[in-house]
Amino acid sequence: MPETARYTALVARNAKQAAADMSKVLQVELEPEKDMIEMGTQDSYGLFSSEFAKRHGLHLVGTAMCWCLVDVGYYSQNLFQKNVLSSVGWLPPSKNMSAIEEVFKISKAQTLVALCGTVPEYWFTVLFIDHLGWFAIQLMGFSFMSIFMFALAIPYTHWTNTKNKICKALF
Structure with a gap:
């Protein structure tokens, strides 16, 4: 599968090939722009170069840290949600249910x-x-997400010690 014309022009810096690819797709004869051909000869730096690290390193590390923290919090919440729901009284102990009833x-x-x-949240977005x-x-x-997780985590002993009748009625 060929690369997109945008990738070919901007990343591979081959404006002539990008124009040829677009000509095939659009079925129209296109000529590459002169300034795009000249732009292809500019110096560039690689992904693992010191120039890349200097220009984008802080952004990359910050983004990776944010996503790591979100993934750890969000996915661990989904993994251990059964245990949390059991301890706060929303679910009865596993030994009191069949496997199908527990899954349901x-x-x-x-x-x-x-x-x-x-x-x-999705619709708001x-x-x-x-x-x-x-x-x-x-x-x-x-x-x-941080506020709600702290709001659940700080009074966790209250949730586990107090078996709320309303929560039990829901489930």
Whole structure:
């Protein structure tokens, strides 16, 4: 599969090949622009070069750290959600249920969590992404996830010691 014309022109710095590829796709004769051909001879730096590290290293490390923390928090929450839901009284102990009943109750609880948490966030993002921008939406998402996780983690002993009747009635 050939590369896209945009990649060929900007990354591979081959404006002539990009124009030829676009000519095939559009079935129109295209000529590469002179300034694009001259731009292809500029010095560039590689991904693992010191110039790349100097220009983009801090951004790359910051982005990787943010995504690592989100992944650890989000996916571990999904992995251990069954244990948390059992300890707060939303699910009965596993020994009191059959395997199918346990799967049904766990999926019902996780569906409720997803419907109350992630679905409204997705629709908020769809509606406001053009007005607020990617950075603001992502910053709000990280902030709200942190706030809600701390709001659940700080009173965890209260949740585990107090078997809430309302929570038991839901499940």
